[in-house]
Amino acid sequence: MLEEKNDNLHRDADGLNEVSSPEIVPTDQQQAVNSILLSNAEESEDNTANESNHIPKLDYDSLSMEALTDELQKLISLEKITAIKDHAEELRKAFLSKYNDFIEEKKEAFMEQNPESETEFEYEFPLKNFFETLFNEYRDRKNAYYKQLQKNLNQNLDNRIAIIEELKTLIDDADNRNDAVKKLTALREKWNHAGPIPRDKYNHVWNNYHFHVERFYDQLHLDRESRDMDFKHNLEQKQKIIARVEELLQEDDIIKAFRELQTLHRIWKEEIGPVDREIREEIWEQFSDLTKQMHDKREQLFEKLREAETDNLLKKVEIITEMDQISREEMTSHNAWQNQIKKIEALRARFFAIGKVPAEKNEETWYLFKLATRNFNINKNTFYKDLKHDQQQNLTKKLALIENAHALKDSEDFEATTPQMKRIQDEWKKTGHVPKKYSDSLWKEFKDACNHYFDKLHLARNQENDEEAASYSKKKEYLDLLKEFQLSGDHKTDLEEIKLHINNWKNIGRVAQSKRFIEGKFNKILDVLFDKLSLSKKETESVKFNNRLDQLAESNDQRKIQNETVFIQRKMEELKSEIFQLENNIQFISNAKPDNPFVKEVYKNIEKNKEEYKMWAEKLKRIKEL
Structure with a gap:
């Protein structure tokens, strides 16, 4: 005191106007x-002004709305209502900030899905109502406390003024000076407990x-x-x-x-x-x-703290600037955005770890920090909304591919189905991501369908390989036997024998692609036998071509079939051109008699080429039937 x-300081001591220090x-x-x-x-x-010091303040801005609600409910239940004033206000501020961001996102999604809707956007969020109920309970209890406090303060003031009046009476009462000290002691005790x-x-x-x-x-x-x-x-x-x-x-x-x-x-x-x-x-x-x-x-300490707060302000402004720069960068992939999110999370952690800034800059700094965070989140959410749309389209595509895979998985037409299954697999690889909750189950279903088909294919090919190896051994033995075959000299009998050997060879079965050279050896032996036969060229060519067609059909080698087709078409073009040239030459011979040897030779060649053209045309027709 x-x-x-x-x-001169105490002339107004009897009243309640302010007086100067004594x-x-x-x-x-x-x-x-x-x-x-x-x-x-x-x-x-x-x-109770300092009772809140023992209650720790969490990083409310990093908590979810559910966690903020739980924290407010816990404080109201466990702490004195006067001790949580700052906590409750900051909790409400953080909750409303997150709620407004949440509603804004919902509104944007609604507008995207209903661009032409005239319905006013509404969103019922029960947690908001519950939080407001808790905060209203806190506010009502706080108001009731301070109303009662003010009443008690005024009553205590009246009691203390009354004690002062008693003290003044004690001083002025000259008749009671003998026990004045005792009465003063009682008044001081009463004063000390007046509140x-x-x-x-x-x-x-x-x-x-x-x-x-x-x-x-x-x-x-x-x-x-x-x-x-x-x-x-x-x-x-x-x-x-x-x-x-x-x-x-x-x-x-x-x-x-x-x-x-x-x-x-x-x-x-x-x-x-x-x-x-x-x-x-x-x-x-x-x-x-x-x-x-x-x-x-204390002032020196506060000055140091103010210097530290100013330094903290500069650091936080740098972080906000860096966050703002990151929010402006354009990212086009999920991985790129995940890297940006990690950067922002690291910057936020640094921001909260730095410490206080000057009180007069606190609101502005917090606003800029929230704005930078919000801008980043808007860009991020826009990307993932578009990504979600793409993923839904990818989901539709992959469901269709799974349906195709199921439709083909039991097919035994391996030549036709295998390219289709491979095409489906390629399309699956090219199709982008689907929503994460479907990804594993879809992949498992698709993989199982593909594995089911290719397991059957491999089993069939393994069996086929065994059959082809056996066919090669038999054809090798048959080739040795055919080398010993001798013509009897009877045209018809020998021709039937050769045809029989061709059928026997064909019935043995196909051999592996790497062993198909044995077919060339067989054809060479046939060429030797046909040369020994006195057959017409047309008949010989027919038998040879029939054998070749059977081999092409057996191998199902599309490239060889195509090459054979092109060869025949070229032969036909050559014959057609030759016929045209011969017929054109006849027109330039004037006054030639029909029995003219030169004219007769020309007509003979024309007929020969026409017959050969018909033969090749028949071959083309038959090979196209393959």
């Missing part, structure tokens, strides 16, 4: 003392009270020995406080030390009575000087 009185404080100490007086005045009004009062009345009421206590000691003619003992006791208590403050000046935890200094000021002012007038100014000067030293240390 401010000890030294000025005679002690003279040097100008350079006034700020230090006033800061403590103000803090104590605030705490005297509501002694908190409004902060704007705190200093005036306390100064008024102490003014009259000092009047009691200074103006009443009490027993000197009793008064001196009381002064001595009060001096000892104040000297102990001074000693403790000197110790506090050496503490490393300045904030904690300053809090204790506030308590010591309250004790000095509220619990300890006056000391002898001759030393009041001196001891107060000593206490207030130590207070200034502690205040200066």
Whole structure:
């Protein structure tokens, strides 16, 4: 308390108007003392002001709306309603921010799906209603508490004013001086239990009270020995406080030390009575000087903290700028966006780990941070909305491919089905991603259908390979036997024998592609046998061609069939051109008689070429039937 009185300071002591401090404080100490007086005045009004310090604050912006709701419900259930004011307000701010973003996304999705709809967008979100119910409960309980608190503060104020009036009566009543000290003690005890009062009345009421206590000691003619003992006791208590403050000046935890200094000021002012007038100014000067030293240390600490906060501000602005740059980059793939998301998450973690910024910049910094985050999320959500649309289309395509695979998996027409199954597999590879919840099941179903078919194909080919190996061995043996075959000289008999050998060879079966050279050896033997036969060229060609057609049909080699077709077409073109040339030559021979040898030779060649053309035309017709 401010000890030294000025005679002009207390002329309004009987009222409740503000009065100046009853002690003279040097100008350079006034700020230090006033800061403590103000803090104590605030705490005297509501002694729960610091109860929230023990309740940890989570990173509310990183929590989901469900987690924020759970946290508010827990605080309301477990903590004093006055201790969670800051927590509740920040929880609501974080919840509404996330809720607004959530509703905006839902609205955008609605507009995308219903671009021409005239229906006003509405979205029912039960969690929002539950959160508001919890917050309203908190607010109602808080309002009820402060309403009752204000009533109690005013009642306590009335009680303290009444005590001051009793004290004034005690001082003015000269007839009761013998037991005045005893009554003063009772009044002081009553004062100490009167409870908190409004902060704007705190200093005036306390100064008024102490003014009259000092009047009691200074103006009443009490027993000197009793008064001196009381002064001595009060001096000892104040000297102990001074000693403790000197110790506090050496503490490393300045904030904690300053809090204790506030308590010591309250004790000095509220619990300890006056000391002898001759030393009041001196001891107060000593206490207030130590207070200034502690205040200066705290200001130096705060200056360092302000410097750190300014540095934090610069760091956070850099992070916001980097987030803004990332949000402007165009990403075209899921992996690229995942890398960007990791970058943003890392930047957010750095942002929250940096620490406080200057209070006057806090709102602006937070707004810019939220804006950068929101811009990034808008671009990200737009990409994934488009990706989701593409994935739905891919889902439709893959379901169709699975249906095709199921339709073909039991086919035994391997030559026709295998290319189709391979085409389906290629299309599957080219088709993009589907929604994750379908991906594994679709792939398993498609893979099982393909495996079912190709397992059958491989089994058939393995069996076919065994048959082809056996056919090769038989044909090799038959080729050795055919080499010993001799013509009898009977044209018809020998021709039938050769045809029989051709049928036997064909009935043995096909051989592997790598062993098909044996067919050439067989054809060479046939050529030798046909040369020995006195057959017409047409008949020979027919038998040979029939054998060749059978081999082409057996191999089903489309390339060889195509080559054979082209060869025949070229032969026909050559014959057609030759016939045209011969017929054209006849037209240039004038006055030639029909029995002219040259003319007869030309006509003979024309007929020969026409017969051969018919033969090749028949071959072309037959090969096309393959």
